[in-house]
Amino acid sequence: MTDAMLSSEKRNRAWLRPSVMISISAVVVAGLLGLFLIFAIGVSVSDALSAFIEGTLGSPYAIAASINRSIAFALVGIGFVIANRANLVNVGGEGQIAVGGIAATAVALYGGVADLPAGLPFMIPLLAALIAGMIWASIAGILKIKVGTNEVISTLLLSFIAVWLLYWCVQSPAILRKPMTSSATLPESLEIPDSTKLPLLTGDYSFPVNVGLPATVIIAIVGGLLLTKSLFGVQLRAVGFNPVAASRAGISYSRMVLLALAVAGALGGLAGGFMLLGDQYVLKDGFSSGYGFDGLVAGLLARGSVVGVIAAALLFGFLRSGGINMEMVAGVPTALVMVIQGLIVVTLAGAAFFIGRRP
């Protein structure tokens, strides 16, 4: 009994009470290390910094691009946190985004929705994306409750399948590839009809933030309430901590596992829909590349808090945008941004470890 008590106390300290100071100092330390690396590879630190700032905050367009990235990270991250309450680790964000994007494109192009009234042309493809992601993750859920397959493995492998499914969709003219008019036709879909594109908040392409932003804010609030105030949240926690006791108390393990993964997958699929309908407009191979895993890291770093997911998602969104500009303008490899991101993870995990160990 004492062992269980000690370890649960440990968990409380390390994961349930997010220490904001530690997160901030981890980010600062990792940032400083990143600057040192830039210096070490012989690039002027001031050039790199100004390129970074230019790429993140330099123009309304840059800000909007960063926010659009953050939206995808945030949705995947919130889904991760929800599933994680039930002690599930959804590493399949990448695949859930991919199938969401495929579904959204297919419905937008060939679903006959373009001429429907009042928002339906983009809402129906979004719904399709959401359902596609949900189904994709539910496969892992069904495998887990029927034959006990570990969801880490199944969601990861389902991601590989989805990524190649995406490749197939854009390579085969029989599926989503645009009609081949010449040998130079790219392996991508047609551009989706204008009516199916997500409306911009400002109506101005110099600041292309779309309705995905308010939608994500609402989802974050609902998700946060779900976790902290709802019966569903309590049941998720009960199943996550002690599935046997939960099922004795009438909370079905299978139902909760399936629901938790379905919600996580739905959010991943929705992220794919937002990316496709709000930002990319054309389905291409590899469009989801890295988004699922960055979202996963955002969820991990948030230590169970939705606010934490938002913070991490914004951080990563801006880091990515700044990194791309640093490469273009100052010649700093984008890989360095990945290194900084990795450093943040390691520093945070290290800090959590030391806090957990302090008597």
Next chain:
Amino acid sequence: MRDPTQILTEPLLALQGVTKRFGSLMAVSDTSLDIMPGEVHCILGENGAGKSTLCNLIFGVHAPDEGEMRFRGEIYRPAGPSDALASGIAMVHQHFSLVHDMTVVDNVILGQQRGLVNTRAWAQRLERLANDYGFALDPYAKIDDLSVGERQRVEIIKCLIREPRLFVLDEPTAVLLPDEITALLAVCRRVSAGGAAVVLVTHKLVEIKKAADRVTVLRGGRVVARSNRPAEEIDALVRAMIQGDVKSLDKSAASTLGVGAPERVRNGPIPSETPTLEAVQIDGLTVIDNQGVTRLDHFTLAIGPGEIVGIAGVEGNGQSELAAALSGMLKPSSGRVFLGKLETTYLSPKELTAAGIGVVPEDRHAVGCVVEMSVAENIFLNRLDDFTSFGFLRRKELLGAARELMSRFDVRAAGPGIAFSALSGGNQQKAVLAREITLPKLTCLLAAQPTRGLDVGAVAAVYGHIRAASQRGSAVLLISSELDELIAVADRIVVLYRGRIMGNCAADPSERERIGALMAGQAQ
């Protein structure tokens, strides 16, 4: 060389101001203790008093934070159990460490010898030793085929074959039949007669009366009493152990400690509104596990409203399967269960709760509660729906209702919102009882080992609640490996042996021997 007479008067093991902390918990605090050669020294204390920690310090599992230990006059600072064994200290743990697929002799040889092994010679040595100590043990039997009592004998032989100078037994009698306890105590006496010292950890007073030369009482990690004539000072020792008066104790709770003869507290008259209809009817319930072993064999029992039926038996004789099948955690292979007219055989836990079956599971931590969640959430874990509107929990109401139940059931905690893990074992059990007993229309209460690991005060409270439920007309099935508990609380007793009902007995102290024999599988 020392003078041999001097060795006899010097302690074999001396602990000086030993302290061990786990985080903020003082498991053992400034404890001094002398163990003399040739004595049986009992360490007495309730759960959580620090007995096991003390043993683990002696056996080198933990190192003390403060203080020193001397073994045979020299500083003794074991880095691990192997150091302890090398010094001549052997220990039988509460949980056995045997390889189930191997034979007795192979288990004894394990860790004692490297290189080539002469199994025959070991087996002969083992048999000789067992004969010396007056018990039979087949060296070539597989551990899997042995009873719990026999397995413990293997553990004991594993220790004795090393000819230890100090022999430590941590709560050895918890799993034994009455006869086996007597035999074990005789072994302890023999070991000490041979000049070695025996440290016997227990919370039962009968054992002290029968075997102890000296007693040290622990409470809250401190020594609170010592006695050189324990048999005559039992009352004082109990007072020290529980920090209260024996006479103020619930009589049944006291009898399970071994204070005085087992005494029954009779229930009031059994309500007989529906005399023809049993509250619970179990017909030929059979559980076959996935290895094809029959764990529960055609179990048939009827319990009337307000009746308390006790299930006696050594652990592992089908009680767990019975409880799991009745509580919806295990699908029986055949047989049927009725609650009044309603068949409940294949209902889910949720449906069983709705039907009015309250379950106090045997393994509180694995099945009874979610220790990471709050007290309030645990108390209403099976009824959270009642506090939900539009999917949202009415937390204030939940906390209020929990606070009320906590005061009714005397669950002591800083508040309903704190983590369940912060509660003591007794308070956790009272909270589980509060949840299960307050089910609307409780028709049947199933309580499996409800007092395990609890201190005397909590035991008395648990008995009180079980009796109250029966007086309100619920049928009660009480599963326990403590015979005294069953005699004290139940109206009648059914004995389980290898999954079968061996016999029905009255819950009366005069039946004690017969029940003991039935528990051992001897039909009469």
